[in-house]
Structures are given as C-alpha cells and as structure tokens.
Amino acid sequence: MTAIAFIGLGNMGGGMAANLAKAGHEVKAFDLSEDALAKAKAAGCAIAGSAGEAVEGVAAVVTMLPAGKHVQAVYQESVFAHAKEGTLLIDCSTIDVETARAVAEAAEDKGLVAVDAPVSGGIAAAEGGTLTFMVGGSDEGFERAEAILKDMGKAVIHAGTNGTGQAAKMCNNMILGATMAATCEAFALAEKLKLDPAKFYDIASVSSGQSWSMTSYCPVPGVGPKSPADNDYDGGFAAGLMLKDLRLAMEAAETANAKVPMGSKAKELYEAFVDDGHERKDFSGIIRTL
Incomplete structure (x- = not known):
C-alpha cells in the first residue's frame, strides 16, 4: 500500500482520509482543526504536526482545501519544500481552472507529478467511499492517481489535461x-x-x-x-x-x-x-x- 499525506480534513476530507486508511494505506493527516485531527486519528490515520511534516517521505499528497488560494499556499509553503522528487500531488479541492493549471506547472518544475481531481457526491459519498472523481492531468498522473482514488470512490474518470477535472x-x-x-x-x-x-x-x-x-x-x-x-x-x-x-x-x-x-x-x-x-x-x- 501507499504512504499518503492528506491535508484538509473537513466535511469531505475527513471521510476520504478515513477510507484511505481503511483500505490499508499509511495516511499521514494534517488539518488546522484539532477536532478533525482527533477524528482522523480514530479512523486510523497518523497525525502530522504540520503540512510539511505530513508530506515528508510519502509517495502521494492529497489536498482537500476551500479555495485556490489555499491550494497555492499549501503547495508553495509546504508541499514543494518537503516533497521528494516524483511525488504525486492529487488536489481534490474545487478551484478555478487557471489556478489548477498554474500549480500543476509549478509542480512539474519541481520534479513532481500533479493532477486535479475534484469530486462529486457530497458528504455521504465521501464517508461511504462512493465519490466520483474527475481527473485532469497526464496519462502517467492519472494512472498513478487512479490507484489511490478508487479507494475513495465508485468512479474515477480521466477528463484530459491539467485543469480539465476542474x-x-x-x-x-x-x-x-x-x-x-x-x-x-x-x-x-x-x-x-x-x-x-x-x-x-x-x-x-x-x-x-x-x-x-x-x-x-x-x-x-x-x-x-x-x-x-x-x-x-x-x-x-x-x-x-x-x-x-x-x-x-x-x-x-x-x-x-x-x-x-x-x-x-x-x-x-x-x-x-x-x-x-x-x-x-x-x-x-x-x-x-x-
């Protein structure tokens, strides 16, 4: 199974991280909410002290954040500084297309592989592992992301290049x-x-x-x-x-x-x-x- 950092444990992210842990992945979770961290720990996730700490040494990073500015900030301040070369970045947030493409380009410049993978299905589907993922990224990125996303959803569809998922x-x-x-x-x-x-x-x-x-x-x-x-x-x-x-x-x-x-x-x-x-x-x- 895969070592995965999960950043953003809100109404959607909490259930998603729990399903990854349930599937046997080694999940290192981080959120600013102590309650969210406690729930993630109870669901079998390891708790990181910061976003940067969560990213260290993992094969993939999943983010579920409120808006494009938050994704940019987490990538710039934590992910790019701590992710090892070749790490897969899966952003499941719903953000604007331009930001999705910009962070993917920045990730590629750092030797990382990024996809945008927003979801459809709501809180119940996030908890039940029946989400639909719309993935924008390279064929390589999609293939690697699909292996992870299928443990959180019922459908994982490759929409096209970066930004098309959004x-x-x-x-x-x-x-x-x-x-x-x-x-x-x-x-x-x-x-x-x-x-x-x-x-x-x-x-x-x-x-x-x-x-x-x-x-x-x-x-x-x-x-x-x-x-x-x-x-x-x-x-x-x-x-x-x-x-x-x-x-x-x-x-x-x-x-x-x-x-x-x-x-x-x-x-x-x-x-x-x-x-x-x-x-x-x-x-x-x-x-x-x-």
Whole structure:
C-alpha cells in the first residue's frame, strides 16, 4: 500500500482520509482543526504536526482545501519544500481552472507529478467511499492517481489535461444548479395549480421533465427517495458551496467568452438564497424562496 499525506480534513476530507486508511494505506493527516485531527486519528490515520511534516517521505499528497488560494499556499509553503522528487500531488479541492493549471506547472518544475481531481457526491459519498472523481492531468498522473482514488470512490474518470477535472466539475454543477432551480420552480407552480406534489413526481419522474434533481434529490419533503428535504434541508450539499461552484463557472465562462444565461441566472438565485442567511442549508432548500 501507499504512504499518503492528506491535508484538509473537513466535511469531505475527513471521510476520504478515513477510507484511505481503511483500505490499508499509511495516511499521514494534517488539518488546522484539532477536532478533525482527533477524528482522523480514530479512523486510523497518523497525525502530522504540520503540512510539511505530513508530506515528508510519502509517495502521494492529497489536498482537500476551500479555495485556490489555499491550494497555492499549501503547495508553495509546504508541499514543494518537503516533497521528494516524483511525488504525486492529487488536489481534490474545487478551484478555478487557471489556478489548477498554474500549480500543476509549478509542480512539474519541481520534479513532481500533479493532477486535479475534484469530486462529486457530497458528504455521504465521501464517508461511504462512493465519490466520483474527475481527473485532469497526464496519462502517467492519472494512472498513478487512479490507484489511490478508487479507494475513495465508485468512479474515477480521466477528463484530459491539467485543469480539465476542474472544468468538468464546474460545468457539471452548473447543470445541477440550473436544473435544481427549475425543478423547484415546477414543484412550486404545480402546488399553486392544485396538483399534488407526489402525483406530479410520479408523472414527471417518468416523463421528459425527469432529472437527477427530481428523481434522486427531490426538493419536496416526503416525495421520492429520502433527501435533505426530509431533514429540514440540513446536511447534503450546502447552498454556499453551490454558489461557490456557480461563481467559478461564471469566471471560467467569462475567460472563455462563453454565453451561459441559465448558469448566470442560477448564480443570481443562489446569491439571493445565501444572502438571506441560508448558506449552510442544502441547495435544494431554495424551493422555499421560489
């Protein structure tokens, strides 16, 4: 098995690191949170005193951090200074494409191999080891990363060169944000038209209006499979994270000179939802305002 440094043990990273340890890897974990470190230790990870200490002597480094600036800082201040030549760097954070490509180029200059591997699936999938990884990097980088990522997920897909993993993640979540908003609008309209939500679900879920947002993550309590709607929209995928992804998509669209009117409108809707104090609520909770 592989000696792996895992930096960033938040809601997603904690479960991911635990699954690597469960699979038999030697995991050296680091986070600024003492509670997160305690949970990682209980899950079988060794605890490092710093990010640099975690990186020393390992074959691979996995990072799961809030934003591009954090990835850049950890790479520049800790990883590049302590990683041995040839170390594989797997960044599972969701960040902008340009930063993903910049840190990969910097890593290559240091004799390291870097891939971007953002995830889809949420906290439950992180804990259950059923995430989907979208990987951007060289063929060599992907082959090496796949052997590690498969112990944390159900699907590991090579998207292309560095940065394309992040591109896939933001485009996927732009679809998700827009379709969830449309799904919520439709359920709200159906109710106002005196159509029972459960009956509407039975019809639309087997008709042309079907989508993942409806059949796997229905925003109406008591309708369809169990979802955060059945838990007062707690847990799941926080609206603040959806907004982050939509903003990244809008930034990428501007850079690429792409027109994304539906994605832009979804961003506006989630900005209003978050500004109303719902940042931590599941993103499907936007039905309450629609």
